Amino acid sequence: MKASILIIEDNEQNIYLATFLLEKNGYRVTQARNGREGIALARLSKPDMILLDIQLPVMDGYAVARELRQNGELGNVPIVAVTSYAMSGDRERALAAGCTGYIEKPINPETFTAEIERYLLISKTNRSEEVCHD
């Protein structure tokens, strides 16, 4: 069975776009419209991956990432920032907040799912290594 992915995104069209692409490729998708809701859903559904917009109402993406990382159970879930903040330093800030990866908007529909696949693979190998260490 394919991985489940949580999308935290406030723009209706963007969430639809990402959901469409992912479901088309067989992923199970859950959606959250703001950061708070996203954290709650993450705790509840324990997704295999979280796609996180940075500019969000209520609390921004950086804060969401930091909070998610503090939660023990979700500490190892790959969080990929999907953002239109393209200024230099934005990427670094996202990674510093706890994101695993960074996809710049506008997304390229031709490569988007391949990139998601790659991040899932990286986190899976990382996790198995950690299990071995334990």
Added chain:
Amino acid sequence: MTSQKNSVATLVIIALVTATTLLLGAFGISYYAYDRNRQLAILHHELAVNADRLATGLAAPVWNYDDTQVDTIIESSLMDKNIYGVVVNAAGNIHVRRRDAQWRIAVGDREFPAAGLIVAEREITLANKPIGTVKVFASRKFTEERLRKTLILIIATILIADLTIVFSLYLLIRHIMLKPLKVIERYAVTFSAGGGEGVTIEGSGFYGELDRLRAAIEKMVGLLDARYAEIQASAKELRGTHEKLAAIVQSSPLSILTIDPSGRILSWNKGAEIMFGWTEQEAVGRICPTVPESGLEDFRQMVARGLRGESFAGYVRHCQKKDKSLVEVSIACAPLISGAGATVGIVAVLEDITGRKQAEEAMKRTDRVLRIFVEHSPAALAMFDRDMKYIVASRRFLRDYDLGDQNIIGRSHYEVFPEIPYRWREIHRRCLAGAVEKSEEDPFPRADGSMDWVRWEIHPWYETEGEIGGVILFSEVLTERKQAEEELRRHRDHLEELVGERTALLTAKTDELKEKQAALLNLVEDLNWKSEELAIARERAEAADRIKSAFLATMSHELRTPLNSIIGFTGILLQSLVGPLNEEQHKQLKMVQDSAHHLLALINDVLDISKIEAGHVEIFAERFDMPTLLRKIMEKFTPLTEKKGVALTARIAPEVGAIVSDRRRVEQIIINLLGNAVKFTGQGEVRLECAIRGGEEDGRMVICVTDTGGGMKREELEAIFKPFQQIDNGITRQYEGTGLGLSICKRLVEMLGGTIGVESEWGKGSIFTFALPLQKE
């Protein structure tokens, strides 16, 4: 052999006589045989008639026993002298009559042998009763005699005929053949004895073939005469040529010797006499005296090669003179061929090259002196060949143009200075065609963005054949002088002003001083106020700048969000994830996608430029290898240029290596410039060049992008680095772009401590050049 010496006449006569003799002989023999048969037949017939007549005549006497009558009849029959004898047997009574030795009639008593005689025997009958026999004998004696006479007659006739033929033929042949032949023979003898030129064959009596023979011989002799004259003429000419050749050999300043297979001198010309000191009498017959002791083996081999039929030249050897001193010669050898085609020795031609060597040395020295003279000349001088490659340059030239210790000899002027403007290249072309051009003050925009002022003069230089060999460039960099002059002028103006002021000040003196003090106080107050105002203004301006940057950053983000949807959904639709599209839908969606990508590029560039202006761009200096980066960029562009059919070449000078700068920014600049060049070049080539200028401390890496695209007009060049300036509105539609690329490049280059410039000629192409310090501070 002897038969050939026999006269033709004798042979003809013998043949004819033989033929006649045989013919008449055959005829005579057959006639003789015929006559003999006839005579013998007559003899037999007469005998038979006699015998019959006797038998008849004797019948009565025998019957009557009339012996006397019998004898009388018998004797009467012997009247015929051919009858040898008659024997009659008349009933036992035998009557015999025969001839004695004298052929008289004698009475015989008995029968006699019939040897050699012809016999006819008859019975004597009376009333058909035999009464006796008669035998008549005939002798061939007289017939034989007659036949003998006939034979003699025949032989005599043959002899007479033969004699007649011999005589008459002799006369005939002598007259019509031998005499003309004799004439011809005499003529031939005379001719071969050497007289008889132009003589014809005299005498009449030439008939038929002989007459033709005479004509043929006369013609042949005529031809021989002509041929002989010809041969004599060419022999004379040959003698002349030979004499001329001998004179040339004798008078030649070269030594020309012929040497036999054993190495002995066969001939020795005047040149050899002068070159080596031995006279011809002294040299001929000796083993070649010029060969020193040590060179004998070499000499032998040389002779052997010549004898094998080889020709060779350019042997340089030392030869000794009569006075034992040595002379350096260049030797050429060839086999000496006799008239019969046999190799009978060698011909050697020796040239004294001591003088030539000295001349070469002198020339080299002149060349060296000239080079030193140019190199150390206190002016900036450079000499170029027809391809504008350096032949020699003065040290001053190298110093003035910051070429350091680079070896520029043999390299192209345009390779050393890629920034040389088109205008100058045009001038070089004119000078190479023979023009002399100069300028007292000419700006030279350098690759590093600075501007030099130069005074220059270009002359063509000529090869000895009168062809232009290249150009000589005299130049003087005036930049410093110009700056000094400028400064001097400013100083002078300032000084004059000062003097004026002083004078005014002196005249006004103390009363004005007070006024001035008051004014000064006011001024200071005013100034304080003004600077305060200035600070506020600056603060406001900075605030406005910050607001602008923040606005741009936000705008960029806000614009990206809807673009995400546009690009995303367009992509999904184009991938046919939702369902198949028809052709028109696909085409239109593609247009939407292209526009969206263009808009995105625009937003990125606006963001870039606003970040730069806001000072938000950080520079990450690192050490990286420039050739590697350039090759990577070239690879990226190759598919595009191949598709367009534009040649893409890189020329990276060998000294280019690592640089300390921001790799990503440098890449961005080069990609931008190359992208522009490829975009605006429809055909021709795009060239990327990289070289190092200056020394270790202040070294700069210069990168040039040259294209053969449309080029730009002078007024466009000035605005090219300003934002949103894509040249000529007419072209904008043809070449899409944001119009921000070059202004971003300029700002990035400046941030990296470098300079950027452009040279372009309308319709011919452009050269973008930027220079970066090798070490980023």
